[in-house]
Amino acid sequence: MTAPASAPSRIVVLGCAGSGKTRVARRLGDRLGIPVIDLDAVWASPAIGGDLAAFRAALCGAHAGPAWVSDGNFALASFDIRLPRADLIVWLERPRWLCLWRAATRVLRSGEFHRPVNLREVAAFIWNFDRVNRPMIEAERQRHGPDIPVRRLASDREIAAFVEFGAALPPPPRTHAEEGVARRGAG
Numbered sequence: 001m002t003a004p005a006s007a008p009s010r011i012v013v014l015g016c017a018g019s020g021k022t023r024v025a026r027r028l029g030d031r032l033g034i035p036v037i038d039l040d041a042v043w044a045s046p047a048i049g050g051d052l053a054a055f056r057a058a059l060c061g062a063h064a065g066p067a068w069v070s071d072g073n074f075a076l077a078s079f080d081i082r083l084p085r086a087d088l089i090v091w092l093e094r095p096r097w098l099c100l101w102r103a104a105t106r107v108l109r110s111g112e113f114h115r116p117v118n119l120r121e122v123a124a125f126i127w128n129f130d131r132v133n134r135p136m137i138e139a140e141r142q143r144h145g146p147d148i149p150v151r152r153l154a155s156d157r158e159i160a161a162f163v164e165f166g167a168a169l170p171p172p173p174r175t176h177a178e179e180g181v182a183r184r185g186a187g
Contacts, residue, residue, distance in 0.1 A: 039072030
């Protein structure tokens with residue numbers, strides 16, 4: 001299936017570690033028939049080797065296409081590349097306990113590049129996300145894509161409905177409440 005003409009075709013999926021960004025991005029990509037760019041996988045690839053310039057060059061190439069779902073935050077390193085081309089941002093607003101649970105259990109799955117050795121620092125990242133990372137991500141979002149509509153999804157039901165039906169619709173205009181959230185830098 002390919003994306004309907006009215007559907008967003010360049011979607012950035014944001015959220016805390018363990019919020020389900022990769023799963024949602026893959027479901028959206030499958031539903032809309034467009035490629036998914038997993039920023040964690042690009043960063044961890046042997047070709048990049050932790051080199052920021054190589055990472056940014058790879059992102060420029062990957063996001064040059066006419067349609068994509070971009071999975072991951074990397075706000076300081078990538079929003080200037082991704083957001084000017086994006087036509088929708090999906091913010092996953094999942095509870096901290098759920099993010100912690102998912103981060104802990106994903107390291108046990110085979111084929112997962114997340115490792116148990118990193119679990120302590122990932123847990124600290126999740127615990128401090130709303131205080132440290134969310135304000136920075138929101139500030140960068142305002143800097144590089146203030147007019148991009150944002151869909152905030154908090155529950156499994158909202159996510160499922162969005163993937164099934166909402167992604168095929170044009171994004172709604174931002175509400176007054178969303179404007180206030182963006183200005184405060186909180187979710």
